[in-house]
Amino acid sequence: MELEIWGDEGTDEPTLVRTSAELEALLLRVRGVDYPILLEVLDAASPNRVILNVGLNGDLGVLRYAGGNHRRGLYSRNRETGPLQAEIVLYYYMNSDNEFPASAQCPADAVLRACVEFMETGGELPTGVEWQQWPELAGRGAAAEL
DSSP states (O other), X not given: OOEEEEOOTTOSSOEEEOSHHHHHHHHHHHHTSSXXXXXXXXXXXXXXXXXXXXXXXXXXXXXXXXXXXXXXXXXXXXXXXXXXOSOEEEEEETTEEEEEEGGGOEEHXXXXXXXXXXXXXXXXXXXXXXXXOOSSOGGGSOOOOO
């Protein structure tokens, strides 16, 4: 599956990725940015089918998957953070703030593996991380626990 990746620092155009090795190299490079960066990962052949938002911030990262049966989106879940909290973390997509539940932050290595799985399964929901819903943004009201 060829991926279109938006939000790579220094470009307003998507980066096309054709192999898992190219994807891993891009994500490792982006991981070195000194702020919480967010990428938008799309199926290049069908960009409106599913979207995987990938946030990286040093040793941590977040994921959001939307499409298919998950139109409202699912967020990665780190069980070690406890129940879903009203706390939020920000990741930046092209100078735009994007809120994630604090419980979405997982080890960056798990986020990287989930991205490769997304690519290798043709855009399916990665199974290597846990997922949670976040029906109401914490910054705009109370977050609900699953």
